[in-house]
Amino acid sequence: MIRLNQCDPAFKYEVAATPGGEGITTCFACAACSARCLVGELKPEYDPRRIIRLTLLGRREEVLSSPLIWLCSTCYSCAEVCPQQVRFTDVLTAIKNLAARAGYAPPSTRATARLLARQGRLLEVGEFENQKRSDLGLPQVEGAPEDFQRILGITPQAEPEEEA
Amino acid sequence: MELAEKQTPVLILGGGVAGLAAARELARRGVACVLAEREPVLGGRARGFACKATTACARCGACRVGDLLAELAARPEAELFTCAGAVAARRDRGRWQVELAPQPGEGAEPFPARALGERLALTCRAVILAVGYSPFDPRAKSRFGYGRVPGVISALELEAMLAQDTLAGPRGEPPRRVAFIQCVGSRDQSLGHLYCSRVCCGYALRMAGRIRHTWPESEVSFFHMDLQTYGRAWEEALPELRRQVHLVRAMPGEVTRGEDDTPQVVYSDPAGRHHREPFDLVVLSVGLRPPKAASALAEMFGLEPGPDGFLQDGPEVFVAGCAQGPRGIVESMDHAARAAAAALRLLDSGREAAHG
């Protein structure tokens, strides 16, 4: 039993105000997106329409804490067919950002974010890699990610809670 | 080449249901009019529509074309031309000067009209535009497979088949499983068509019922978002239709080619379950778009375009039928009466002679 009175009507506005989430409210539940979703075909619990409906109903915690929202493969099949231009892939990005801010980013995503913040790239570059590079005549790579951190607006040593 | 000249109180462009109804209204009041239809035959799109009666009339109105033609045959006030198209128009001292040119085309005898043989310069007080609609081209919604997947047809093609009392799948045999997909080209922000074409639920449900009635071994599924059918007759008919036809509230994601070259409809049902269902025939219920001539006519007659590209009334120009917006056959006839009445008011106020 879901009691609408206990849901959060402001949640959909929160998503709509997040970049990418503007189209969330225009969905009219035609089911075209669900039909095309590749992930949904393999994992029936994952359904774009269901995520949208829970968002519109205002089930903030349920949506943000759901592990399902991280399964999107960003194939854009849904956005391609949506007659109302909801652009669900981008809506889901917005929801994921909100989820990350709320502390629900899954460990893998957090690890990825940490690596990016710390070194500006996913793959760590150490002595071994630099040796290989000099053997091939490539310049050395230093581990200073200051430019990247400046763009992201984070201080070098802080744990990235912000962007997922 | 010299232009033949003619005067008439009212010129009607378009000889479909709306144009014929407008001519009939004027003729009933003893007012002369000239009707110009581009095609070689009268009746417009409705002429090609099938009767969709099962055990009772399905109220589509297709048979009303015959009524209109029969009445107009007996009313000499209405002069009807086929193979006639408007190529230029200008206003001159409170009158319209419209030039009609003969259009190519051969067809069955156009009685009660005659084919326009020469260019004609027509002077008239009022013009009624009854140029109809243009069906949405389903290729613009490529995910439904029109032109790509065998067995995908548009609703107009189905009308033509039913009018010949046939139903043929991609290999020529009667299809056992038929799917209707609604709202193709309508209610679609991504196409810029943010309106409902109003008549598609009705026409498709009628055809679905007719198919089940005439080919009882067939199975019919109907994919829709909402149902726009209205009125007591539909309220009475829907429960039985729900038993005959499988109504699914879902827009298919796509239509793909199945293993045996038949169309497969991919959809997610209201409970979120995925389906990849094979059919023999998939019918796309295409929406009603503005007529192809809309922008040319708007320019010719100095009209402001309507919100979705349809035509709107202008000074001494009145739009009748689907040219103004999607509507059914019977509605178009009433709408044409309104245009005719507006033209009559104009004539009345100008103290025009009733017979031109």
Place this chain on the structure above:
Amino acid sequence: MARVSLLWVERPGLEGLEPAAVARAAGVELNSGGPVEAAVVTCPAEEAPEPLRQRLAGKPVQWLELAAEVGGGDGAHRLARAAAAVARAAGRAELATLPPVYAPQPAQKVLVAGRGLAALAAAHEAALAGHPVLLAGEEPTRPGADDDPAEVERLAAGLPAGVELASGCTLLRLAGAAGDFRAELSRRGKESFGAVVLAPGGETVSCEAELALDWSWVRPLPELLASPPAGEQDRWLQVALLAGVSRPTTAGAFRRAVEAARRLQQGDFVQVTLFFREARVASEGGERAYRAARQAGVLAVRVPEEGLVVRDGGRRLRWHDPLLDEDLELAPDVLTTAWEARAARPEFLDDPVQWPAWEHLLPDNPRFSGGRTAVSGLYILGPLRGTPPGADRRAEAAAAAGDLHRLLSGGEVAPMPSVRHTYCARCLTCVRTCPHHALGHRVDRIQPAPAACQGCGVCAAECPAEAIAPPGWSNPELRAGLQRGLALAPDPKLVVFTCAGSGRGALDALARQAHTWPAGVLFYPVPCAGRVGLALVLKALELGARGVLVAGCHHGNCRSVNGNLRAQLRVDQAARLLESLGLRPEAVRFLPLAANQPRRLARAVEEMAQEVAP
């Protein structure tokens, strides 16, 4: 008996037929210009040259769709068919026993009873058509329930000269038909009118009147819009808007509801939940309004098939969401509903003797558009008729005015039925069975209304005394035609009655394809299948036909409302009679079809021809 001449008019489809040979075979004289007593012409009246029509004015003439009845085939076959058709027509023409009928002048005044856009537009259009109009009602110029007040004001301000406005004046009783309606109006007494338009303005009624809501707690939507409520940051105001939950509502009501929902949603901390079965977006601008409402944050909930569970008069709403596979519950702070314009049926129409039942008065028949009802000259417009998605009150009014003008203008001589009062037993069968209510009983005589008869001939089929018929369509004339035609048709003879509403169109289409009919088929066009009747079916069989096929319109498509049903009943009755006599009931059949179903007619005729072959 008049002498019948054949007047040959060359037409497509008659090529290869020798006029003299046809005349000889049919047993009539071929006319080449001399005087004519009665005539059979080989083309329909509207296709005949004007000089010919003038020459034949005032004489008994049978205009034949000869090309349609002859069809294709070889020379001998076509000659035989032509001869049979001409003979049949001659049989009718030579009798011409009914005297010409002159219709009394129909009353020209039009009564428009009601208020609002539909009534005002009807008054305008009828006056424009040249008829004096009485616009009567409690407040005729007050807008109707779903009218645009600005448009109503414009129409009210510009009433044409021929319109008399009577306020505080309601229609109490009504009787009669086109050309002779007798109305009783409050404060005015009894008056006679040629046509009557009923256009009550309607009231705003909640579309959820059937739900068990606590109506003292439900807020009317206009009231909410006048002073939109607001919630608080930590306690949002929940508004539930029911827009077609018990059953789908009208497109107009839905559009008003979504527009209201959007306005209400814009209040601070207000959450509107819109409930409906179907999103009725088929009106102009409906889809846009629906999208705008959702964009603003309105929650659109589609009520599942099993419905919305309403508790505590609406204070708790519960439904099952199949996608989430959960029950959802909302306890709204404010509940409101969409509203429809509904008009109450006027009480005087409840009289079962005077008026048909409502479903028959307003048939769901595509031929009855533009406000027309089964009763000629009576029109119903506005919310009383209904509010379809494209409801255009002005268009309906214009169409109604055009139709009533056609009836009352007397431009065409109305085919008034002719009554032989010495035969008439005053059983009132004709009065009761006339689909157009064209017949009344006054001063011990059957009186046709001056402009109501549509010439269907049902009265002639049903009258047990052969005392009434539209001119030219009496039983004796039809029998004479059957006799002459059947005498010439080869065996196996099959009579096919085709009605003007469907059969004619089908025959024309087949004629254009030069369709070849079986040899013994004799076509008999009738105005309505209801004209055929039991006696004529049996007479055809008696005169040598092995089978009788009556082709009429589909159920619900008859131009005379139920003429086709009568035909079906009489054919069934004939079949039962045949069976009781030990004969084959399959010899008689009723075929419903439409004018655009030529193949259906061809197939049925083929089947019957084979059925009755020896």
